Amino acid sequence: xxxxxxxxxxxxxxxxxxxxxxxxxxxxxxxxxxxxxxxxxxxxxxxxxxxxxxxxxxxxxxxxxxxxxxxxxxxxxxxxxxxxxxxxxxxxxxxxxxxxxxxxxxxxxxxxxxxxxxxxxxxxxxxxxxxxxxxxxxxxxxxxxxxxxxxxxxxxxxxxxxxxxxxxxxxxxxxxxxxxxxxxxxxxxxxxxxxxxxxxxxxxxxxxxxxxxxxxxxxxxxx
DNA sequence: ACCCAGGGTCATA
DNA sequence: TATGACCATGGG
Numbered sequence: 001x002x003x004x005x006x007x008x009x010x011x012x013x014x015x016x017x018x019x020x021x022x023x024x025x026x027x028x029x030x031x032x033x034x035x036x037x038x039x040x041x042x043x044x045x046x047x048x049x050x051x052x053x054x055x056x057x058x059x060x061x062x063x064x065x066x067x068x069x070x071x072x073x074x075x076x077x078x079x080x081x082x083x084x085x086x087x088x089x090x091x092x093x094x095x096x097x098x099x100x101x102x103x104x105x106x107x108x109x110x111x112x113x114x115x116x117x118x119x120x121x122x123x124x125x126x127x128x129x130x131x132x133x134x135x136x137x138x139x140x141x142x143x144x145x146x147x148x149x150x151x152x153x154x155x156x157x158x159x160x161x162x163x164x165x166x167x168x169x170x171x172x173x174x175x176x177x178x179x180x181x182x183x184x185x186x187x188x189x190x191x192x193x194x195x196x197x198x199x200x201x202x203x204x205x206x207x208x209x210x211x212x213x214x215x216x217x218x219x220x221x222x223x
Numbered sequence: 224a225c226c227c228a229g230g231g232t233c234a235t236a
Numbered sequence: 237t238a239t240g241a242c243c244a245t246g247g248g
Contacts, residue, residue, distance in 0.1 A: 200228095
């Protein structure tokens, strides 16, 4: 039967993408009105529920402060107060400030768009508060670079599918998906968004959830 | 009351 | 290289 056939990594990933698309449809990520908003959201969502990130973003919108010039003019305590609902507001205020300082020192956004992906990635990772996942969020969703974002959901779902070990290093998992998806930023955009959508709206907290889109591949027996 | 959420840094061994 | 402490809000 079909289950005895060992699919290649690329075939497995294509199956996963196709299956999730059938189940949830296209996700149209990242939900934001500008590249700058995406970059701030990438920091604000660190270990935080997205619903709380929306509240923080809305506070910035109400203050008419979703621009580089406005953010950079705020004190850290003022910025922290605005993003308070997202949690870790003191560290995130500092991290957002660090990012804005980097953007300011690097010229305008169109200048950064000219940079090679590897150069841009290295520069982002040098900003204190931007780690591997946040850098790749920014590269993929703000700069449309073919970089796959690895988060905890990716680890859980991918390892339960037998694609890689859950403890595998970040860069190994990233390379796995990038090789399988072939430098296609649109597919990387969609698959990461779908993995998040699947984890959020499906059988996340129900072991052996009967309505799980991935059936036996999705076994949330432990968190 | 407890667990977790679209992580990252820093100190320590 | 790999743990542990820390940051903090809000929903289930």
